[in-house]
Amino acid sequence: MPYLLLAPALAVLLAALGYPLFRQAVMSFQEYGLAQQFGQPPEWVGFDNYTRLLTDSYLWAVIARSIGFCLIVAATTMVVGVAVAVLMTAVSRGARLTLQIALLLAWAMPHLASLTVWQWLFDAQYGVVNWLLTRIGFEQFAGHSWLIDPLSFFVVAGIVVVWMSVPFVAFAVYAGLTQVPAELQEAAAIDGASARARFRLITVPLIKPVLLIVGLLQIIWDLKVFTQIFVLQDAGGVTRDTNLIGTYIYRLGLGEGQFGLAAAASWFILLVTVGLSLYYVRILVRDDEELDA
Amino acid sequence: MTTRPADGGDLVAAPPTGSTAPRGTPVAPAGHGPPGVRRSPARRRRRMLNVVAIVLAAIWAFPVYWMVNSSFLTFNRIRSPEPTFVPVDGTLAAYRRVFDSDFLDSLRMSMAVTLITVAAVLLFAFLAALALSRFRFRGRKSFVLAVLVIQMIPAEGLFISQFKLLEGWQLLNSVIGLSLLYIAGVVPFTIWMLRGFVAGVPRDLEEAALVDGCGRAQAFFRITLPLLAPGLVASGVYAFLQAWNEFTLALVIMTRPENMTLPLWLRTFTDANRASDWAGIMAGSALIAVPVIVFFLMVQHRMASGLTSGAVKG
Numbered sequence: 221m222p223y224l225l226l227a228p229a230l231a232v233l234l235a236a237l238g239y240p241l242f243r244q245a246v247m248s249f250q251e252y253g254l255a256q257q258f259g260q261p262p263e264w265v266g267f268d269n270y271t272r273l274l275t276d277s278y279l280w281a282v283i284a285r286s287i288g289f290c291l292i293v294a295a296t297t298m299v300v301g302v303a304v305a306v307l308m309t310a311v312s313r314g315a316r317l318t319l320q321i322a323l324l325l326a327w328a329m330p331h332l333a334s335l336t337v338w339q340w341l342f343d344a345q346y347g348v349v350n351w352l353l354t355r356i357g358f359e360q361f362a363g364h365s366w367l368i369d370p371l372s373f374f375v376v377a378g379i380v381v382v383w384m385s386v387p388f389v390a391f392a393v394y395a396g397l398t399q400v401p402a403e404l405q406e407a408a409a410i411d412g413a414s415a416r417a418r419f420r421l422i423t424v425p426l427i428k429p430v431l432l433i434v435g436l437l438q439i440i441w442d443l444k445v446f447t448q449i450f451v452l453q454d455a456g457g458v459t460r461d462t463n464l465i466g467t468y469i470y471r472l473g474l475g476e477g478q479f480g481l482a483a484a485a486s487w488f489i490l491l492v493t494v495g496l497s498l499y500y501v502r503i504l505v506r507d508d509e510e511l512d513a
Numbered sequence: 514m515t516t517r518p519a520d521g522g523d524l525v526a527a528p529p530t531g532s533t534a535p536r537g538t539p540v541a542p543a544g545h546g547p548p549g550v551r552r553s554p555a556r557r558r559r560r561m562l563n564v565v566a567i568v569l570a571a572i573w574a575f576p577v578y579w580m581v582n583s584s585f586l587t588f589n590r591i592r593s594p595e596p597t598f599v600p601v602d603g604t605l606a607a608y609r610r611v612f613d614s615d616f617l618d619s620l621r622m623s624m625a626v627t628l629i630t631v632a633a634v635l636l637f638a639f640l641a642a643l644a645l646s647r648f649r650f651r652g653r654k655s656f657v658l659a660v661l662v663i664q665m666i667p668a669e670g671l672f673i674s675q676f677k678l679l680e681g682w683q684l685l686n687s688v689i690g691l692s693l694l695y696i697a698g699v700v701p702f703t704i705w706m707l708r709g710f711v712a713g714v715p716r717d718l719e720e721a722a723l724v725d726g727c728g729r730a731q732a733f734f735r736i737t738l739p740l741l742a743p744g745l746v747a748s749g750v751y752a753f754l755q756a757w758n759e760f761t762l763a764l765v766i767m768t769r770p771e772n773m774t775l776p777l778w779l780r781t782f783t784d785a786n787r788a789s790d791w792a793g794i795m796a797g798s799a800l801i802a803v804p805v806i807v808f809f810l811m812v813q814h815r816m817a818s819g820l821t822s823g824a825v826k827g
Contacts, residue, residue: 222648226656229641229700232633236675236697237663244674307566315563315570322570325577328809330758332776333798336783337580340791348579348596383573444667447760454784466669466761473673474765482673490670497665501658 244483252480269484286465294438301389327387335451338380342366367456396430436500584796607796619778629692630756642707664701672765686772695756703748710744
């Protein structure tokens, strides 16, 4: 009976995730290019795809870029998010509600819509960002195009990702902060602990599990960032200099038809995220008693 | 949790900024030094923090406001060197231009994919949650673990072979094909979420209904289903948001322009009008975003608390 109930969900998962996973493994050991796309049987090539990728300095550049972008953006998000959460505990009710509503709006925006709005904000000619910068004295930003230079491309992409991700971090950490028992703080205050010491010695250890989970999720999400980069590349970025691992695989596979190579490259993103998620799942499951029943 | 913030005395001076006065209490408790000496700097600091919070709120809300504002502007206002901060002589012309494009076709496509996804996800996840919380069977624990790991699999790591799969089944550019991938992407999280709800319905209640002469079906529809309604609504909205907003897989699977979902439509519409019509682009963005924002506000507290009990796929 339970197996019957599980069957539909299991069938979908196997068809749409399990089989492609298997297929991807097979394809990564095959020569699977445009010729195969038009009916020629794929040829087994062993580890050729992997050696080709691993000896390709461009792939390494893309990976390094992805990891760098991921770490910087995830760290910024965490710092800003935690700061906002702490701020929420320190301000008056009205200010807190205003801040929470604003964060919710940003969080609720569909990614494509917010990306589009940010393109408009950073528009070279009529964008409000350039207008503001010019207004406060940086004349060089009049008509400045942000996306052409790879570095400022990633600054824009980073700002967009941080803007989208901070609300989640702020709410999660704020929820954790409100769980810290007030008595503990009071007791420490009576014992003469300074506010700084109380934060470091009481609050931080108590919200550490939340910080860990949220931080891990940020790293997982920022590593596989695709939509933001892809759309901004469309909007005027130099593809070759701004590819991250997700867009690289897309262009390799669906752009150039090198499916075998792309499948091999996919394993990188897959293994790293699944590795990180196993750790995440372990934290989640550790305090789920129902599971052990 | 966000709409119900902790009241003033919940956290006493937790912030690292070092305020020592209890927040929000007009009367300082005894033993905190003479009032007026310690209270007033703390109050000034608090006022300053309030200002910081409002400024942050303005920064975070500004892009959303700017989208709505720009969507009402005329060509002249949009293309003037000085930005227009409130929609003076606003017009709905931009919205008309959106409806004159193939927006409605994409809306239809998005609605079809979203409806199929939501319906299938609710049914499949409910059945699976029932199995997981009402039965003890071999493989139960490994299934739950698998569900948790699977939901973290990124589309970006698998879309090449998912593309090949649907191509092989002649399902590229089809509603069914895209929905299939969405269902598989969303069902793990909803199983995890519904599992808790099903476990929360006491068995005794159903059994009592059976003793009282209800049939099995009647007991289910009268007792269990109403108790599960909040969980089903939350899962349904979650599935809706995922399917409505998804971009990557849609981009890979829906390769023909007549099969675009709304996010794809917005991308091509933006590329086509970037040089000429930002008001139209913003109107399109607003039309896509508004239903999402409304739905999101309905479930946000569950999305946030889902964090510690399961993951919200990004």
